Amino acid sequence: MKIEVITVGPIDENCHIVYCDEHRSAIIVDPGDSGKRIIAFLRENELIPKLIVNTHCHADHTGAVAPLVDHCLRAPTTDTQRAQECHITAGHLLCEIIEREMF
Numbered sequence: 001m002k003i004e005v006i007t008v009g010p011i012d013e014n015c016h017i018v019y020c021d022e023h024r025s026a027i028i029v030d031p032g033d034s035g036k037r038i039i040a041f042l043r044e045n046e047l048i049p050k051l052i053v054n055t056h057c058h059a060d061h062t063g064a065v066a067p068l069v070d071h072c073l074r075a076p077t078t079d080t081q082r083a084q085e086c087h088i089t090a091g092h093l094l095c096e097i098i099e100r101e102m103f
Contacts (some may be wrong), residue, residue, distance in 0.1 A: 004041060009033030009063060019047050027051045028068060035067030042071070 004017040009032045017038070019026035026047040031038055042049060049072045052065060 006034065006038060006041060008037065015064070017041060017047070019045070024048050025050045027053060029053045030055055031064035031068050033063040035064035035071075038064055038068060039071050 002019055002021065004019070006015045006017065007013070008015050013030060013032040015031045015034075015038060016029040017026055018029065024045075024047055026042060026049050028038065028049055028051070031052060041047075049068065052068055052072070054065065
């Protein structure tokens with residue numbers, strides 16, 4: 001397992017990409033901005049995003065969620081709004097479970 005940190009946005013928020021070299025799967029944590037840079041990293045490393053996680057809902061942690069969901073689903077946001085809402089909701093639920101169990 002590896003972790004890539006990409007500093008994004010006007011206040012230099014850290015987006016973490018946790019990934020597995022063997023399976024090429026990735027979890028994106030707090031994609032606050034710079035969706036194109038994050039997607040470029042995923043493509044360059046042939047990673048398959050499996051989950052987008054937001055530690056909380058401030059814009060500096062969620063700003064690039066929409067373009068990343070578009071990339072993950074490979075469909076425009078406007079055409080798949082409900083499916084994307086489900087993915088985002090799943091990410092929030094995962095955060096709540098992790099927080100409850102670990103902290």
